[in-house]
Amino acid sequence: FLIITDLFLKSPELVQAMFPKLNNQERVTLLDLMIAKITSDEPLTKDDIPVFLRHAELIASTFVDQCKTVLKLASEEPPDDEEALATIRLLDVLCEMTVNTELLGYLQVFPGLLERVIDLLRVIHVAGKETTNIFSNCGCVRAEGDISNVAEGFKSHLIRLIGNLCYKNKDNQDKVNELDGIPLILDNCNISDSNPYVCTHHPEGNTEHAHLPRRLLECPISLTVNPQT
Structure with missing residues (x-):
């Protein structure tokens, strides 16, 4: 799965098509790979930037739509830890993306x-x-x-x-x-x-x-x- 997921990162169209179908654990794995790529010692290349701009669109829109699921952690009922972790990972990715100046400008004006x-x-x-x-x-x-x-x-x-x-x-x-x-x-x-x-x-x-x-x-x-x- 890790090898397949790494290949996903090179195809924003595939990521956007598959992301809604992934379970929470699979989403976390994919998001962890995004973080690893962004924070790697090797900076994103000129070819990587357009791909990750598309990823930024997906991550930001998903976070805007779903971020309040983390409030389930405050409920009296036992929370869905995997769902909360997936939401938290979205935030982690956004934090790392906004450190990259090429991605920051796009996210600063994201509706x-x-x-x-x-x-x-x-x-x-x-x-x-x-x-x-x-x-x-x-x-x-x-x-x-x-x-x-x-x-x-x-x-x-x-x-x-x-x-x-x-x-x-x-x-x-x-x-x-x-x-x-x-x-x-x-x-x-x-x-x-x-x-x-x-x-x-x-x-x-x-x-x-x-x-x-x-x-x-x-x-x-x-x-x-x-x-x-």
């Missing part, structure tokens, strides 16, 4: 993606406060947070994706502010100059909103501007 990510972070945050569930236990995203923890890892990757989608993109930075995303992000982070989720997602080049994180933090932070890897 509804940024809005859905902010909305999902808000829903998870509220769910963790209203009832006792897996999202209640993870608390704030810490600089030393355990990414293997499902709830904490999912929250931190939502924040990471928001930051990457805002990288040198004033429209998205403004959109985050309009959707009250900055207080939401800060409410989910320990405010510390060692926390990468706060420090690296400052709105570079946006003078209208650049003061907001600093004013809310009221503490000096060291800023970098590269998409969060």
Whole structure:
């Protein structure tokens, strides 16, 4: 199956046709291979980019449509771990794709993606406060947070994706502010100059909103501007 799946990656048409027919375990395997390809020591080639742009379309659209299935983890009934893991892997792939500058621009303007990510972070945050569930236990995203923890890892990757989608993109930075995303992000982070989720997602080049994180933090932070890897 691994060999066949690796061949799938070279044919976006085949991936798009087969992906809906795969079970959750098979989807996770395929998504893991995408992550391995994107994060390989060998960067994507010029021929790879058009293929992975098609993959990005599939992953983003699937995430926008299905991401709220992860909320089943907050239910009292035993969750479908495989379904939740498949949803979490979609987010993992998007985070890795937005580190690649060739794929980032496409995903920054993907319809509804940024809005859905902010909305999902808000829903998870509220769910963790209203009832006792897996999202209640993870608390704030810490600089030393355990990414293997499902709830904490999912929250931190939502924040990471928001930051990457805002990288040198004033429209998205403004959109985050309009959707009250900055207080939401800060409410989910320990405010510390060692926390990468706060420090690296400052709105570079946006003078209208650049003061907001600093004013809310009221503490000096060291800023970098590269998409969060």
